[in-house]
Amino acid sequence: MNVVGLGDAGCRIADCFSQYPEYKIFKINVDIEGKGCYTVPVLETAEEYENHSYPKIRPFLKGLKGDTLFIIGGSGKISCASLRILENIKRLPISILYIQPDIDMLDKTQKMQEKVVRNVLQEYSRSGVFEKVCLVSNAALANIVGGAPVIGYHEALNEALVPSLHMINFFLNTKPVAGSIPKPKNTHRIYTVGLFDTEKNEEKMFFSLDNSRHKCYIYGVNEEKLKTDKKLMNKIKKQIESKKEENVDISYAIYPTDYEHDIGYVIDRTPHIQNKI
Numbered sequence: 095m096n097v098v099g100l101g102d103a104g105c106r107i108a109d110c111f112s113q114y115p116e117y118k119i120f121k122i123n124v125d126i127e128g129k130g131c132y133t134v135p136v137l138e139t140a141e142e143y144e145n146h147s148y149p150k151i152r153p154f155l156k157g158l159k160g161d162t163l164f165i166i167g168g169s170g171k172i173s174c175a176s177l178r179i180l181e182n183i184k185r186l187p188i189s190i191l192y193i194q195p196d197i198d199m200l201d202k203t204q205k206m207q208e209k210v211v212r213n214v215l216q217e218y219s220r221s222g223v224f225e226k227v228c229l230v231s232n233a234a235l236a237n238i239v240g241g242a243p244v245i246g247y248h249e250a251l252n253e254a255l256v257p258s259l260h261m262i263n264f265f266l267n268t269k270p271v272a273g274s275i276p277k278p279k280n281t282h283r284i285y286t287v288g289l290f291d292t293e294k295n296e297e298k299m300f301f302s303l304d305n306s307r308h309k310c311y312i313y314g315v316n317e318e319k320l321k322t323d324k325k326l327m328n329k330i331k332k333q334i335e336s337k338k339e340e341n342v343d344i345s346y347a348i349y350p351t352d353y354e355h356d357i358g359y360v361i362d363r364t365p366h367i368q369n370k371i
Contacts, residue, residue, distance in 0.1 A: 095263070096120065096162040096186075098155075100176060103167025103193050106248055110256035116263075117163075120155070122179065124172065140174040140207055148175070152182045162186045166215070168208035169195035176211065177218075190215050190227040191259070194301065197233070209369070216367045219283045226283045229301040229368060230255060238289065238298045254289075255300065262287055262359050265312050270347040271320060272327070275310050281365040282308055290358030295333045297360045305366040308343045314357040317350035 098120045099108030105121040112119045122132045132154045137143050162183060166173050180188065192215055197205060212229075219227040235251040236242060242250035266275060278285070288299035290311055297311075313330060320326070334346050351357065 096158045096160065097165065098122065098158075098162060098183075099165045100179065101167055101170040101172040103170070103195075103248070104165040107165050107191070107193070107252055107256060110252045111163075111260070113256075114260055116260075118158075120158070122151075122175075134172065134175070137171070140171040143172050144174040144178060146175065146178065148178060151179060155179075155182050158183055158186060160186065162188050163191055164188055165191040165193070166211070167193040167195060168211045169200060169204055171207070173211045174207070176215065180224075184223070187225050189225045190219060192227055192229050194229065194231045194233075196236070213367060213369065216284055220281070220365065220367065222280075222283070224283070226278070226285060228259075229284065229286045229303070231301045234298075234300050234302065238300070258287060258289065258300075258359060261314070261357065262312065262361065265314070265347065265349050265359070268349060270349050273345065273347040275312065275347045275361070276308075276345050278308070278363055279365075282363040284365065284368065285361060285363040288360040288362065290360045292333075292356045292358040295336065299360065299362060301368075302370075303362050303364050304368060304370065305364050306342050306362050307365060308345070308363045309337065310361045311337065311344070311346045312359040312361070313346065313348045314351045314353065314359075315348060316353060316356065319356075320348070320350055 095117050097108050097111045097117045099105040100122045105123050108119050108121050111117045120130050122134060124134050124136050126133050132151060137146060166176050192212055215227050218224050232251055235254055239250055239254050286299055286301035286303055288297050290297045292313055334344055337344050
């Protein structure tokens with residue numbers, strides 16, 4: 095899979111994905127150098143980033159083939175370059191990973207920009223221009239990890255985010271021993287993910303979706319435990335039954351792992367634009 099990071103947030107997360115050999119990394123930012131990097135000039139306004147021509151961006155992205163994850167945070171002015179850059183790879187299946195900054199730390203102009211970028215990317219995804227958009231909130235991640243130091247703040251958040259996304263990608267491309275991760279409905283292109291504590295039956299979502307319509311609970315269980323624990327299936331059935339709510343479809347998938355401890359994740363989908371600030 096190609097991973098394309100735009101701006102500071104996108105590039106930091108793309109760097110985290112580089113620890114896995116399954117991903118080919120590309121980074122686009124101001125004052126960036128090195129292999130797989132494209133340098134953007136420093137521009138004064140969001141409108142300038144939106145309207146800039148980005149010479150040589152097409153040759154830079156020409157080698158991309160197959161599924162592509164485009165990562166963008168909504169706080170930087172460079173985020174307004176997203177559509178202009180994505181035009182150059184519209185032939186590919188593109189998924190968006192959108193990182194919502196801590197809204198309380200933004201000024202009025204930044205808040206308006208963040209909402210515009212987030213809503214435009216959701217609208218394009220819902221219309222089918224992009225395959226899907228995954229929404230992630232930095233504030234939610236900070237709560238999940240229990241806070242982070244000022245120096246290394248984003249790195250701490252990304253250490254929770256990227257391994258989770260990687261494992262979910264792995265499970266999506268692996269056959270479960272029970273249940274399944276259903277192919278999402280054509281209208282369910284907006285989603286988020288989260289951690290699922292299989293012992294406590296608790297979930298911690300990376301973004302709080304309004305009007306959820308489908309949740310899938312992913313169990314990663316030690317293979318030996320799957321072979322020997324006669325009570326496990328009944329426990330999982332009870333947990334899934336407890337998750338049922340009106341207008342929300344529930345599914346589950348169980349995968350064998352060689353980890354000592356069980357791991358769990360949630361995929362939460364909706365057809366509705368998320369407008370919250």
